[in-house]
Amino acid sequence: MYQRKIPIDYDCGLSVAMEVVGSKWKFCILDEISKGIKRPKDLVNFISGITKRVLQKQLKELELHGLLEKTIYTEVPLRVEYNLTTSGKSLLPLISAVDQWGMGFSSQLKTILETEA
Numbered sequence: 001m002y003q004r005k006i007p008i009d010y011d012c013g014l015s016v017a018m019e020v021v022g023s024k025w026k027f028c029i030l031d032e033i034s035k036g037i038k039r040p041k042d043l044v045n046f047i048s049g050i051t052k053r054v055l056q057k058q059l060k061e062l063e064l065h066g067l068l069e070k071t072i073y074t075e076v077p078l079r080v081e082y083n084l085t086t087s088g089k090s091l092l093p094l095i096s097a098v099d100q101w102g103m104g105f106s107s108q109l110k111t112i113l114e115t116e117a
Contacts, residue, residue, distance in 0.1 A: 020065045025050055025058050027095050030067065030084065034092055038081040067091065 009015040021027060028047050037046050040059065044052055059082060062068040067088035073079040084092075 020067070021091065023058060023061075025054065026062060027098060029055070029058055029062065030088060030091060031095050031099070033068065033082055033084055034089070034095075038083060040080060040082075062088070 008019050021030075025047065028050070029043060032043055032046050037043055040052070040055060043059075044050060044055055047055070050058075059068065059070075063070050063082075065087075066085055068082045069085050071081045071083065073081070
């Protein structure tokens with residue numbers, strides 16, 4: 001079993017937050033699920049650039065951390081859906097604020113990266 005080399009500092013809110021949502025895809029996944037996209041196949045289609053393998057790993061972590069709940073429907077073909085938990089819903093204002101900041105900063109970042117190249 002995997003054992004962490006550097007333990008999580010549970011007295012630092014930023015460390016805890018980064019442990020739970022600190023990845024390239026988790027905010028995008030939570031945002032899409034909050035909009036009603038609940039099946040992994042649909043998430044792959046709506047989140048450009050994410051692979052099925054990475055999506056499954058991220059969904060598993062979000063479920064483990066209590067931000068998502070998974071419902072498996074025993075029908076043919078098997079159907080799986082994800083929903084936000086109360087903890088997951090509590091992140092939505094933060095996700096919205098980060099999205100707004102990113103949209104406001106995007107033109108500046110584009111300029112910076114174009115002049116760098």
